[in-house]
Amino acid sequence: MTPIDRLITHFRKSIALTDDEAEIVGQCFSIVKLKKKEILLFVGDHSSHMRFISEGCLRSYYMDENAKEHIIQFGIEDWWINNLYSYLTNTPSKQFIQAIENSVVLQIHKDKLNELYNSVPAVERFFRFKFEKAYVSLQERTINTMSKTAEERYIEFRTKYRNIEQRVPQYMVASYLGVTPEFLSSLRKKQ
């Protein structure tokens, strides 16, 4: 299955696309291949693409004033990985996006996507859903961070994202959970 096929299959899980429409959609995306550790989006760049992971594993993270990394999101096959913040506000990104494994990403520029909304309206609905879900899962995470201990969050993470836990180094899980690798290690020992 080509990356484009995979993308079309993904779209068709949520919206109906005729073969003609699928053809149009496919042509709007360009392919990006990344080696492990390669960076797709640097801080300061404008994030003006929507990006679909066709293969591999990536993370988006930002660095605070003390050069400490905080992982915002992991992404694997069939996920979208973006900096929605920068995309929506048209401001330079404060986050990085980096490949954790060799990866293949399909991306579409904002301008092209807006054109696509006109030629294939179902796509607009698709992305509205995406934004809504992004909001919902962000809120879930914020609430979790506020009201649960690191241990509880870790257990939740393991059950919810077992597939991811097995693919990324443990110190990145720690960063996603908002604790130090040392502390996560000590939590694991307890169990």
Place this chain on the structure above:
Amino acid sequence: MTPIDRLITHFRKSIALTDDEAEIVGQCFSIVKLKKKEILLFVGDHSSHMRFISEGCLRSYYMDENAKEHIIQFGIEDWWINNLYSYLTNTPSKQFIQAIENSVVLQIHKDKLNELYNSVPAVERFFRFKFEKAYVSLQERTINTMSKTAEERYIEFRTKYRNIEQRVPQYMVASYLGVTPEFLSSLRKKQ
């Protein structure tokens, strides 16, 4: 100025509305008057309205398993106060919305809003912006919670929302910041 006038004025800050359109928009909203401490949305309710604060001050909060309250958002005149999570997912709300002062709220039901999108298209763009901004500010808050101390967050809150700080009890600010009232009190003493 009537509540509806206030709402129209608010819309016109972001989008253009003819007088006819303004009339249509105004008729879609219904008015809700709340006494201090009165609850507008209970846990378990479906949150299927968008709500505009025309007067007063409210908060949305949820209660964790230990019956501890966590404030998600404050709102004052000219803000929107919703449970976007429940609104978007059509699931019962896990949050309350409560009046902190006597308040006047204008609300529109989701179904009616979707009709309004058709009759007055500019309104759809208005709400798309709203959702985007909601996402952006939620992300800012999540990142802040992860990378800053309570003291830093408090200082930021004071500068950004001085008007709110002066209207709500201090223990609610503490809840918004994610600390106990006692700890916030001790931070204030230090300054």
Place this chain on the structure above:
DNA sequence: AACCTTTCTTAAGGTACCTTAAGATTTAAT
């Protein structure tokens, strides 16, 4: 196989923030 790099663990000491409990102060209700 040997070496270098990356990742994970252990442990000691420290800090941010919490819990409990009580009293002080402010605001609201009669």
Place this chain on the structure above:
DNA sequence: ATTAAATCTTAAGGTACCTTAAGAAAGGTT
């Protein structure tokens, strides 16, 4: 004005999580 209710402060003792530092294990590269 008096009392009750709501809010804020103080203080002592506790816990979750951090920092630093070092070594152990695992993975990659020649």
